Amino acid sequence: MDFDTSDLIRAINETNDNIWLGDFNRAKEIVDSKLEKIGQNDILVLENAAQEIRRKTYELRRIARKNGIKKKRSWVLAQLFQDLAKKEIDPVKSITGVCVINLLGLKEMIGLLTERSSQKRLDETENNQKEERMVHTDKLGNRYSLDRLSDRWDVRAILNKRVQPLERSKIRKLSVERGAFLEVKSEGLRSNVFELFGRDIYAQTVGLNKHVEISMRVPKSEDEENKVIKFVEEILDALIS
Amino acid sequence: MSVSLGASAPIRGLNVDLFVYPPAINVGSKTEKQLKYEANTVITNIPNCCHIPFKRFSVNLASLEVCNSRFSEKQVTRIDDNFCYYSYGRRLPLDKPAWRAPKGARFLVQKTFSGDVSGEIGESLFAYFLIAEMGIDWADIGHTRPGKKAAFLVPDFLISDSLFGLAGLVGKTNYPLPLLAEVKGFTGKLDPGRIAHAFEQLKALIQKRSYVGLVFLAARDLHRRRYNAYVLRVEK
Numbered sequence: 051m052d053f054d055t056s057d058l059i060r061a062i063n064e065t066n067d068n069i070w071l072g073d074f075n076r077a078k079e080i081v082d083s084k085l086e087k088i089g090q091n092d093i094l095v096l097e098n099a100a101q102e103i104r105r106k107t108y109e110l111r112r113i114a115r116k117n118g119i120k121k122k123r124s125w126v127l128a129q130l131f132q133d134l135a136k137k138e139i140d141p142v143k144s145i146t147g148v149c150v151i152n153l154l155g156l157k158e159m160i161g162l163l164t165e166r167s168s169q170k171r172l173d174e175t176e177n178n179q180k181e182e183r184m185v186h187t188d189k190l191g192n193r194y195s196l197d198r199l200s201d202r203w204d205v206r207a208i209l210n211k212r213v214q215p216l217e218r219s220k221i222r223k224l225s226v227e228r229g230a231f232l233e234v235k236s237e238g239l240r241s242n243v244f245e246l247f248g249r250d251i252y253a254q255t256v257g258l259n260k261h262v263e264i265s266m267r268v269p270k271s272e273d274e275e276n277k278v279i280k281f282v283e284e285i286l287d288a289l290i291s
Numbered sequence: 292m293s294v295s296l297g298a299s300a301p302i303r304g305l306n307v308d309l310f311v312y313p314p315a316i317n318v319g320s321k322t323e324k325q326l327k328y329e330a331n332t333v334i335t336n337i338p339n340c341c342h343i344p345f346k347r348f349s350v351n352l353a354s355l356e357v358c359n360s361r362f363s364e365k366q367v368t369r370i371d372d373n374f375c376y377y378s379y380g381r382r383l384p385l386d387k388p389a390w391r392a393p394k395g396a397r398f399l400v401q402k403t404f405s406g407d408v409s410g411e412i413g414e415s416l417f418a419y420f421l422i423a424e425m426g427i428d429w430a431d432i433g434h435t436r437p438g439k440k441a442a443f444l445v446p447d448f449l450i451s452d453s454l455f456g457l458a459g460l461v462g463k464t465n466y467p468l469p470l471l472a473e474v475k476g477f478t479g480k481l482d483p484g485r486i487a488h489a490f491e492q493l494k495a496l497i498q499k500r501s502y503v504g505l506v507f508l509a510a511r512d513l514h515r516r517r518y519n520a521y522v523l524r525v526e527k
Binding site: 055056060062063064066067100103107108111121123124130131134141142145147148235236238240241243256258259260261 | 491
C-alpha cells in the first residue's frame with residue numbers, strides 16, 4: 051500500500067476551492083470519491099499511522115515536562131526520530147495519514163455547511179433572508195458564484211484555464227468595447243490585477259492562477275443581476291482567451 | 292476572502308530578492324548541537340554566498356492577500372497592508388497622555404511588530420513565490436501546518452511539483468515528491484535556534500526515503516526597506 055500524497059493534496063485543494071466557491075455538492079463528491087478510492091481499511095491504517103506518531107509525541111512531551119527538560123522541542127524531536135528509526139516507521143505514511151484526516155475533517159465540515167445553508171436562521175425574515183451563493187457555469191466551462199453585498203457584488207470564479215498575461219488576453223479589447231477606462235495595477239505571467247472604470251460599471255479583478263475575485267459595482271436597477279452576470283462572463287472570457 | 296479595494300497598487304520598492312543558499316545541507320546523522328552549528332554557519336555565510344539573487348520580483352499585494360487567505364495558518368487579514376508596514380519598518384503610533392509617566396515607567400508610544408504577522412508574511416510570500424513566480428499549480432501546494440499544531444509529524448508545506456518546475460531551485464532535475472518545506476519569517480535578525488529547529492523537523496521526515504526538504508526564510512531587510520528570502524536545501 052503506497053498512496054500518492056500528491057493526489058491527496060490535489061483533492062484537498064479542489065475541495066477547498068469548491069467550498070470557497072460555494073459549491074458544496076461538488077466538494078462532497080470530490081471528498082467521497084477520494085475516500086472511496088482509498089478504501090475503509092486503508093483509511094484506518096493511514097489514520098492509525100498518523101495517530102501513533104501523535105500519541106508518541108504527546109507521551110514524549112509529558113516525559114519532558116515531568117523531567118524538566120530544558121530544550122523540550124528539540125528533545126522530543128530527537129527522541130521521536132530515534133523511535134521512528136527503531137520501529138522502522140515511515141514518517142511519510144504519517145503525512146499521508148494526516149492528509150486523509152484532513153479529508154475526513156472536510157467531509158464533516160461540508161456536512162455542517164450544507165445543513166446550515168438548508169436551515170433558516172432565527173433572525174431571517176422573508177425580507178432580510180440572505181440569498182445563498184449560486185454557482186453558475188458559463189459557456190466556456192468556467193464556474194463562478196455571486197454574492198450581493200450591501201454596496202457591491204462579490205464574485206468568485208474558478209477558471210478551467212490559467213489566466214493569460216494581460217497583453218495576450220482580450221481585456222484591453224473588452225475595455226474599449228465597453229467604453230471603460232482600464233487601469234492595470236499589476237501584471238505577471240500567472241497573475242494580474244486591474245480595475246475597469248465605466249459609465250455604468252466598476253470592477254476590480256484579481257486573477258491568480260485559475261482563481262479570480264471580482265468586486266463589482268453597478269447602478270441599482272431591476273435587471274442588475276443579469277447585467278452583473280453578463281459582465282462577469284465577459285471578463286472571465288477575456289481573461290483566458 | 293474579500294478583494295482589497297484601493298490597497299492593491301504596487302508600491303515602488305516592495306521587491307523581494309530570493310537567494311538560494313549554495314550547498315545542500317545534510318542533516319541525516321547530525322545531532323541537535325551539530326544542527327545548531329550548521330544553522331549558525333548558514334547565517335554567517337549568507338552575506339558571502341548570497342550575492343546574486345535566484346529571482347528578483349516585485350510583490351503584487353492583492354495577490355499576496357489571496358495567498359494569505361488561502362495558504363497561511365492564522366486568521367490575520369490585510370497582510371498586503373502589513374507587508375508594507377513591515378518592509379518599511381513603519382510602526383503605528385499610539386496615543387500618549389499629556390502627563391509624564393511615573394518614574395521608572397514609560398508609555399507605549401508605538402506598536403510592536405507581531406510574530407504572528409511576520410509568520411503570516413513568510414507563509415504568504417512562500418505561496419506567492421511558488422504560484423506567481425515559479426508557476427506551480429495552486430492545487431499542488433498543501434498546507435499541513437494545522438496538523439503540525441495538533442502534534443502530527445508533518446512539515447509546514449507539501450509541494451507535489453509533478454512537472455519539476457522547481458528543479459532550478461532544488462538543484463536536481465528529478466526528485467522524489469512531495470517536496471517538504473518549512474517556512475520561517477523573521478522581523479529582526481535571523482535566529483539560528485529557529486533555523487536549527489526547521490532542520491530537526493525535516494530530519495525526522497526525510498530519514499526514510501531520499502526526500503528533499505526546503506527551508507524558506509523570509510527576512511526583513513530594514514536597511515534596504517524590503518524583504519529578502521533565502522532557500523536552504525536539506526537532504527538526508
